Amino acid sequence: MPVIETEDLGKTFRVRRRAGRLRRRVEEVVAVSGLSFAIEPGEMVGYIGPNGAGKSTTIKMLTGILVPSHGTVRVNGLDPSRKRIEVARQVGVVFGQRSQLWWDLPLVDSFELLRRVYRVEEPTFRSTLGELVELLELNELLEVPVRQLSLGQRMRGDIAAALLHDPPIVYLDEPTIGLDVVSKARVREFLASRNATRGTTVLLTTHDLDDIERLCQRVMIIDHGSLLFDGGLADVVERLGQERTLVVDLAAPAAPLTVPGARVVHVDGVRQRLAFKQSETSAAAVIAAVASAAEIVELTIEEPDIESAIRRLYELGLDQPDTGEGAPRVKIDP
Amino acid sequence: MLDAIRVYRIIGGARVRSDLQYRASFVLFTISQFTITALDFLAVLIVFSNVHALNGWTLGQVTFLYGMGNFAFGLADLFIGSIEYVQVDIRLGTFDRLLLRPASPLVQVLADRFSLRRLGKVAEGALVFAIGCGVAGIHWTVGRIALAALSILTGATIFSAIWVLTACVCFWWVEAREAQNALTYGGSFVAQYPIGIYGVWLRRLLAYTVPVAFVNYFPAVYILGRHDRLGLPMWASFASPAVAAISVAAAATVWRVAVRHYRSTGS
Numbered sequence: 001m002p003v004i005e006t007e008d009l010g011k012t013f014r015v016r017r018r019a020g021r022l023r024r025r026v027e028e029v030v031a032v033s034g035l036s037f038a039i040e041p042g043e044m045v046g047y048i049g050p051n052g053a054g055k056s057t058t059i060k061m062l063t064g065i066l067v068p069s070h071g072t073v074r075v076n077g078l079d080p081s082r083k084r085i086e087v088a089r090q091v092g093v094v095f096g097q098r099s100q101l102w103w104d105l106p107l108v109d110s111f112e113l114l115r116r117v118y119r120v121e122e123p124t125f126r127s128t129l130g131e132l133v134e135l136l137e138l139n140e141l142l143e144v145p146v147r148q149l150s151l152g153q154r155m156r157g158d159i160a161a162a163l164l165h166d167p168p169i170v171y172l173d174e175p176t177i178g179l180d181v182v183s184k185a186r187v188r189e190f191l192a193s194r195n196a197t198r199g200t201t202v203l204l205t206t207h208d209l210d211d212i213e214r215l216c217q218r219v220m221i222i223d224h225g226s227l228l229f230d231g232g233l234a235d236v237v238e239r240l241g242q243e244r245t246l247v248v249d250l251a252a253p254a255a256p257l258t259v260p261g262a263r264v265v266h267v268d269g270v271r272q273r274l275a276f277k278q279s280e281t282s283a284a285a286v287i288a289a290v291a292s293a294a295e296i297v298e299l300t301i302e303e304p305d306i307e308s309a310i311r312r313l314y315e316l317g318l319d320q321p322d323t324g325e326g327a328p329r330v331k332i333d334p
Numbered sequence: 335m336l337d338a339i340r341v342y343r344i345i346g347g348a349r350v351r352s353d354l355q356y357r358a359s360f361v362l363f364t365i366s367q368f369t370i371t372a373l374d375f376l377a378v379l380i381v382f383s384n385v386h387a388l389n390g391w392t393l394g395q396v397t398f399l400y401g402m403g404n405f406a407f408g409l410a411d412l413f414i415g416s417i418e419y420v421q422v423d424i425r426l427g428t429f430d431r432l433l434l435r436p437a438s439p440l441v442q443v444l445a446d447r448f449s450l451r452r453l454g455k456v457a458e459g460a461l462v463f464a465i466g467c468g469v470a471g472i473h474w475t476v477g478r479i480a481l482a483a484l485s486i487l488t489g490a491t492i493f494s495a496i497w498v499l500t501a502c503v504c505f506w507w508v509e510a511r512e513a514q515n516a517l518t519y520g521g522s523f524v525a526q527y528p529i530g531i532y533g534v535w536l537r538r539l540l541a542y543t544v545p546v547a548f549v550n551y552f553p554a555v556y557i558l559g560r561h562d563r564l565g566l567p568m569w570a571s572f573a574s575p576a577v578a579a580i581s582v583a584a585a586a587t588v589w590r591v592a593v594r595h596y597r598s599t600g601s
Contacts, residue, residue, distance in 0.1 A: 013597060060598055065433045067594050080593065088436040101429040116344045117437055297379040 001077075002038035003169055003201050004062060009035040009071035010225075011057050029058040032156065032225040042166070042199040045190075046212035046233075046267055047221035050314050055205040059171050059224070062203070063093055089118065092162035096174030099158055101146040104183050106148070107157050108142040111164060118165040125164065132160040135190050150181030159187065165195070170194075172204045176211055188214050236313070242304035243275040246286050251295035259289040270297070341437040344443035353450060360451060367454025371408075375400065375462055378526070389530040395558050396528065400464030400549040402482070403525035406489025408456035414494040416447030418514065421504040427599030439597035440498070440589055470558060478557045481572070488574040489549035495581035496521055496544060498589055505592040521546045530562055535563055548577040 010033040019025035032054040039045055049055050060066040061073055064080030064087055073080055079085040101110040115125045133139055136156040141149060155175060162170065172191070176184045192215055194200050206212060212219055212233065219236060221229040229236060246262070249270050256264040259274060261281030266273040276286050283301055290296060293323060353360055378400055382393040391399070414575075420443045423429040432439040463486075474477065500514040525546045529537055541547040541564060548570075555563055555572035563570050 058429070063429050063434055065596070065598055084433065086435045088434055091434075093434045095430065098428065098431065100434065102348060102352075104355075105348060109348065113348050114435075117435055119339055319386055 002074075003041050003076055004039040005037075005072075005074045006058075006062075007036050007072045009058070009061060009073055010069050011054075011066060012069040014227060019064040032061070032206060032222075034226055035222075037227065037230055039201060039203065041201055042195070043218060044202040044216050045204065046216035046219040047205040048209070048212060048219060048310065049205075049206070049228075052219060053222045055222060056173055057225075059093070059203070059205065060206050061175055062171060063087065063091060066271075090167055090169055092165070092167035092170045094155075094158050094162045094170075094172045094175050096155065096172070099146065099154055100156070101157055101161055103147050106143045106145055107138065107149070110113055110146065110157070110161060114161055126165075128164060128166055129160075135193065136160050136252065137186065150272065151258065152179045155179060155187065159190070165193070166198075167200075168198075169201045170203070170207075172202065174206055175204070176206060176208050180291050184208070184210075191215055192307040209310065213251050214298060221310065223315060227230050236309055238278050242309045244275050244283065244304055245302040246274045246276065246283065247300045247302060248272055248274070248290055248291070248300040251297055254270050254294050257290055257293050259293075260284055262286045262289075268307055335492030336391040338438055338441045341441050342445040342448075345442060346448035349446060349448045349458055350450050357536065363451045364454040367451055367551060368458050369454075370403065371455050371458040372461075375458075384503050388560065389528050391528045392470075394466065394469040395554075395560075397462060398472070398558065399528060399550055401459060401461075401466040401555045402554055403459075403494075403522060404436050405456070405459030405463040405591055406486050406549050407493050407522040408452070408485070410457035410493035410497060412452045412456050413419060413448075413490075414444060414497050415452060416444050416449065417497050417501040418503050419443060419447045421514075423506065424457075424504050424596070425492045425508050425599075429596060433593075433596075439593060469475035473559060476590060480560070481553055482557055483548065485553040485574055488578040491578040492545055492549050492574070493518070493522065493577070495585040496546075499581075500590045502585075502592040505595050525551065527564075529564065541566070545577045545581060548574045 010057040011020065011031045012033075013029045013031055015027050015029050016024040017027055035054075035058065047055055057066065061068050062075060064082075064084035075087050076090055078087050085170070092243065105113075107252070111129060115122075120128070134144070136159060138153075138156060138160060141153055141157065144153075146154060146157065159175065160174075175191075175218070176187055179187065188211060190204060191204075195202055195215075202215075204211060204216065217232060219229070219233050220227060221329060222235070229232070229239065231239075245265070250272065253270050254272075256267055257272060257274065257278075262274040262276035264272055265275045271279060276283075287296075287299065290299075355376060376398060378393075381388065384398070386392075388396060417440075420429070423432070423443060428478045429439065429443075432442040433441065459519075467482070492495045497514075497518050503513060521540075521544055524532065524536070529540055529547050529551045532540070540551075547564070552563065552566070553572075553574055555561070556568075
């Protein structure tokens with residue numbers, strides 16, 4: 001049974017805009033519409049989309065902060081806006097841009113306050129905290145007032161704070177925003193290990209595709225409030241018809257090779273670059289064909305760039321008419 | 335309710351601890367709160383330096399009425415007054431984080447901005463009330479003592495409910511703080527004088543719409559052995575608990591609707 005399930009979920013805001021000196025016009029702004037997805041226990045799902053696509057609005061509906069305008073949300077079978085408090089006990093949330101720690105208090109005091117608000121038993125809390133402190137390397141920071149922490153330190157503190165009640169479900173909204181490479185790696189490692197050892201279900205929104213590549217098997221892409229894509233990361237690339245590239249260095253310069261299912265896109269002395277689509281042929285077949293035609297000294301395979309694939313997806317959007325020349329068609333997964 | 339008090343104590347306690355880190359500032363602020371509210375009472379003395387009675391009320395009686403209102407208001411201010419910060423939380427979107435925790439967001443807003451400094455106001459109200467009890471020439475009976483004590487509590491409850499109700503406006507209209515203050519601080523101000531001195535419309539507003547008259551005026555009329563109940567019968571002097579209960583129910587309902595209406599901010 002899925003832990004998170006939405007059906008035809010939507011949120012519309014009524015916004016007053018100036019229309020003349022005193023008059024206001026009320027406009028409806030659709031933040032999210034027709035969103036349906038299901039996340040199984042233990043999944044780690046990347047939720048991406050450009051700014052204003054509706055990512056945060058979705059997360060806020062999943063936590064009960066916002067009440068949906070239509071459709072349904074179920075988190076462990078509960079409606080978050082009606083059963084907010086019960087849902088809050090099962091969910092940990094990190095908003096990267098906003099801290100939930102007490103600004104003037106030492107980090108450890110914030111943890112203690114949350115322990116009491118969540119009613120976590122002292123022994124359970126000690127062991128959870130010990131583990132979090134070790135994994136997130138917080139030991140030196142516990143006595144430091146939150147306002148004196150660096151962004152990366154504070155983020156780790158916030159992640160620990162969200163997990164103190166050991167929630168089976170975690171939403172992370174931009175958890176690596178503004179972090180340096182080392183801090184990012186630390187946060188990612190931590191999330192991966194948490195998911196592996198505890199089976200925590202993780203929904204992660206981010207602008208950093210590295211986060212997704214390193215952590216998520218599944219990715220959901222949202223734009224203009226609707227889901228454009230839901231599936232494996234590799235599938236994004238394939239759906240978009242992005243090509244992989246085989247780069248071979250031959251023993252001697254040769255004419256552009258002819259390989260079925262692949263085409264030579266660049267020749268530079270002994271080096272030839274052959275582009276092919278995963279849907280049409282395999283890397284092994286292309287390599288075999290090249291090897292039978294010429295002697296190979298060195299080879300590498302370049303994977304398509306996910307970032308550019310996703311950028312194309314945002315630009316082209318959903319259900320674009322096929323314009324012939326291999327324009328990508330993307331469908332929402334059922 | 336018990337859980338609300340528990341969470342209030344946890345979060346409010348943390349606020350007090352961090353406030354007490356700056357002891358000198360805490361003490362000075364509390365004293366200044368006391369002084370500012372005490373200066374307010376000077377206005378009453380100035381009025382009575384020109385007249386012997388206000389609408390038939392003596393200085394002692396007005397002192398009693400004033401003390402009762404200010405004591406109740408001070409208590410409401412101490413525990414509920416920080417509701418005015420909900421407007422800040424809504425504007426900045428920090429209200430979000432309160433909704434992530436398994437506790438009432440109302441209690442969290444109140445406790446998170448709890449300020450012990452407001453004790454200065456309570457102390458002033460209590461002092462004027464105590465003086466009023468002594469100088470108003472009250473013929474004390476058990477019933478009158480009980481009504482006076484109870485009225486402080488129901489009065490604080492009525493003010494609290496008005497406070498929460500007006501704060502709910504922020505969920506629809508973020509910049510509503512001044513409108514709120516007109517009702518809360520304004521309400522406490524008008525409760526400092528016998529309601530009979532106001533025009534008929536204001537009187538009706540205070541008795542029936544914003545029920546400030548039930549905070550101190552109606553109970554005080556009975557305790558002081560007076561009869562000017564603005565045309566209402568005797569029971570009006572004992573109706574404050576019922577009015578408080580209705581006010582709380584109204585505030586709780588509107589608050590719930592308001593939270594469901596919360597729109598957060600983009601992030």
